[in-house]
Amino acid sequence: MEFLRTGTKIILLTMALAIGFSCQATAAVSINGAGATFPYPVYSKWAYTYNRLTGVRLNYQSIGSGGGIKQIEAKTVDFGASDAPLKPAELDKYGLMQFPMIMGGVVPVVHLSGLASGKLKLSAANLADIYLGKITKWNDSRISADNPGLSLPATDITVVHRSDGSGTTWIFTNYLSKISPEWKNKVGNNKAVQWPVGMGGKGNEGVAAFVRMVKGSIGYVEYAYALQNKMTVTLLRNHDGNFVAPTSANFQSAAAGADWAHAKGYYMVLTNQPGASSWPITGASFILMYKTQTKPAQAREVLKFFAWSYNNGARAAMSLDYVPMPAKVVKMVEDTWRNEIHGSGGETIF
Amino acid sequence: MQDHNKTALGDKIFKGLTAFFAAGIALIFIAMIAALWQQSQPSIKAFGLSFLTSMQWNPVTQKFGALIPVVGTLVSTLIALFFAIPISIGIALFLAELAPQWLRGPFGTAIELLAAIPSIVYGMWGLFVLSPIMANYVQPWLKSWLGFIPLFAGPGMGIGMLTAGLVLTLMIIPFISSVVRDVFLMVPQPLKESAYGLGCTNWEVVRDIMIPYGRKGIAGAVFLGMGRALGETMAVTFVIGNSYHLSWSLFAPGNSIASTLANEFTEADGQLYMSSLVELGLVLFFITFIVLGLAQLWLRSKKV
Numbered sequence: 001m002e003f004l005r006t007g008t009k010i011i012l013l014t015m016a017l018a019i020g021f022s023c024q025a026t027a028a029v030s031i032n033g034a035g036a037t038f039p040y041p042v043y044s045k046w047a048y049t050y051n052r053l054t055g056v057r058l059n060y061q062s063i064g065s066g067g068g069i070k071q072i073e074a075k076t077v078d079f080g081a082s083d084a085p086l087k088p089a090e091l092d093k094y095g096l097m098q099f100p101m102i103m104g105g106v107v108p109v110v111h112l113s114g115l116a117s118g119k120l121k122l123s124a125a126n127l128a129d130i131y132l133g134k135i136t137k138w139n140d141s142r143i144s145a146d147n148p149g150l151s152l153p154a155t156d157i158t159v160v161h162r163s164d165g166s167g168t169t170w171i172f173t174n175y176l177s178k179i180s181p182e183w184k185n186k187v188g189n190n191k192a193v194q195w196p197v198g199m200g201g202k203g204n205e206g207v208a209a210f211v212r213m214v215k216g217s218i219g220y221v222e223y224a225y226a227l228q229n230k231m232t233v234t235l236l237r238n239h240d241g242n243f244v245a246p247t248s249a250n251f252q253s254a255a256a257g258a259d260w261a262h263a264k265g266y267y268m269v270l271t272n273q274p275g276a277s278s279w280p281i282t283g284a285s286f287i288l289m290y291k292t293q294t295k296p297a298q299a300r301e302v303l304k305f306f307a308w309s310y311n312n313g314a315r316a317a318m319s320l321d322y323v324p325m326p327a328k329v330v331k332m333v334e335d336t337w338r339n340e341i342h343g344s345g346g347e348t349i350f
Numbered sequence: 351m352q353d354h355n356k357t358a359l360g361d362k363i364f365k366g367l368t369a370f371f372a373a374g375i376a377l378i379f380i381a382m383i384a385a386l387w388q389q390s391q392p393s394i395k396a397f398g399l400s401f402l403t404s405m406q407w408n409p410v411t412q413k414f415g416a417l418i419p420v421v422g423t424l425v426s427t428l429i430a431l432f433f434a435i436p437i438s439i440g441i442a443l444f445l446a447e448l449a450p451q452w453l454r455g456p457f458g459t460a461i462e463l464l465a466a467i468p469s470i471v472y473g474m475w476g477l478f479v480l481s482p483i484m485a486n487y488v489q490p491w492l493k494s495w496l497g498f499i500p501l502f503a504g505p506g507m508g509i510g511m512l513t514a515g516l517v518l519t520l521m522i523i524p525f526i527s528s529v530v531r532d533v534f535l536m537v538p539q540p541l542k543e544s545a546y547g548l549g550c551t552n553w554e555v556v557r558d559i560m561i562p563y564g565r566k567g568i569a570g571a572v573f574l575g576m577g578r579a580l581g582e583t584m585a586v587t588f589v590i591g592n593s594y595h596l597s598w599s600l601f602a603p604g605n606s607i608a609s610t611l612a613n614e615f616t617e618a619d620g621q622l623y624m625s626s627l628v629e630l631g632l633v634l635f636f637i638t639f640i641v642l643g644l645a646q647l648w649l650r651s652k653k654v
Contacts, residue, residue, distance in 0.1 A: 190409050198593065202587055
C-alpha cells in the first residue's frame, strides 16, 4: 500500500511536470497559415530552420489556394497563401493586402520516344492549338516548321491537363489566354476550365504519370516536378520571339522584367513577360494578410518570419528548385508592409 | 425481487439506448439530405432541371451540368457489375461447394482480405500496372476483333471508362463473393443431397437448387457491391481520365460524380461552383437511393 502511494505520487509529479512543460511549449510563439500546395515544401523548410534559430513555430496547412483564401476570410489563420493573385477589388472588399513570396515556372512535358529533353521547340500559337485540339498529330507542318532537323512521328497528340483545381492550371491558362484570343474566348483563365480536349490527372504527379504512360502525350507540370522526375521538357517561344529553356535563370528574368512598382496590390501575373530570356509561363505564389491587425504582436512575428525568409531563404529555395524573389522586389514588399499593415490603433507593425 | 427490478431497469435503459442509436442514424440521414438540399439551392435556382441534362461543366463561365459525371458513374458501375457478378458467383460456388475442405479457409480469407485494401492502393495499381497492360495488350486486341462496334473504337490509351470499370470490378468482387458464399452455405444440405440422389450433376444442382434458393441473398450481395461501385472515389479518379466529354467508346476518358467532387472541392471558389458540386453530391445520393429502392421493390415482388 505504502509502495502504491509512492507510485501514485511519482505519477502525479510526472504528470504535473509534463503539463508544465507543455504549457511552456504552447507559450512559445506559433504562427498559422493555410493555402497553396505548390510552395509548401519551401515554406516548411524555411519554417524548420527558422524554428531552430528563434523558437517560433509555423503551422502551415497546404489545403489549396481556394482553401487558403477561405481561411483568411474566416480569420482562422494569420496569413493565407494563394498561387493566383487576388484582384485589387477583391483585396479591398476584405481589407486584405498581398505580396509575392516565391516563384516557379510551369513547363510543358512530352512523351515522344527518342526525343531528348529541351529539343522540341513550340511556339505560343502551336501550344494553344494543341490544347484547343486543332493540332492533332506530332508531324503537323506547323510544329515541324519550328523544328528543322527534328524528325517527329505521325503519332496522335494526347493532351493531358490537371483534373483538380490548381494554381498551376491558373498560370497555364492565363498564359494561353494572353497569347491566343481563341483560347480566351472559348476556354478562358481559371484554376479549372472546360478543356476542349484531353484527359485529366490529379496533381502534378497524376499529370506526370499519364504523360509517362501515354505515347505522344503532352502535359504541363511545375518546373521542380519536371526536374526532379527527369521529364522531357520543351522549349517555348517567348514574348521577345526567342526560344527559351525552362531554367531558374529564365524564370528570374521574367520576374525581373516585370513592372512590380506599378502593379496595384502586387496584382502581377508573370506570364508572357518581355525580356530576351524570360520564360513565358512563370508565376509567383502570394501571401494574403489583413491590413488592420487586431493582434499586432502576432502579425509582427509573421512579418519577421517572411522577412527572414526573403533575406536568408534563397539558398534553401533554390535547392528545392524554386526561384527566390529578386532583391528589388523584396525591398518594395518590405516598404509595403511598413505603409499598409497597421495595428487597430493605426501603429506601424513592421 | 429487488434483483429482478434491477434487471428490468437495465433492460429499459438498454432498450432506450439502442432505440437512440437507431433513431440517430435516421436523424443523421435526414439532416444530411436537408444540408445537401439547402447548400445546393443557389445551383438549383440557377440551372433548375437543366442541371441534369447539360453537358457543360465550365468553371470559367460558371455553367454547370451533371450529365457527363452521371453517365460516367452509371457506365463504370455497369461495367463493374457485368464482370463482377459472374466471377463472384463462380468464386462463391467454388468456396462453398467445389473446393477441397482444406483450401476453403485460406482461400476465403484471401478473398476477404482483398476487401481490406484501401481504395487508393487499387487506384495506384490501376494507374501504374493495369493501365499499361490495357493500353499495350487488351485494348489493341479488343479493337482488332470488335473495333467495328463504337464501344471499342478510338485510340486506346489505357486510361478511361473501361479501365475504371475493371478496377471497380476487382474492388467489389470480395464483397459480392463473400456474401454469396454465405448464402450458398445456407442452402439446406438435404435439398442438395436429394438432388444429387436423383442423379443431378454438380452444374444442375447449382443451377436448379442453389441459385434459385439463394436468389434473394445473391441480389442483396450484388446491390452491396453496386452501392460501393457507385460511390467509389479515389480508385476511379486515378484511372477514369477525368474528362468532360461524352463518347460511345469505352476506351475514352470520362468522369464520375465522386471523382469530380474529389478533384474540384478544394479549389472551388465562388458560391455557384461550390453549390453545383454539392448538388452533384445530392444527385449521387438520389441515384443510390433510387437504385437501392428499386432493388428492394424487386426483391419483395419475387418473394418465395
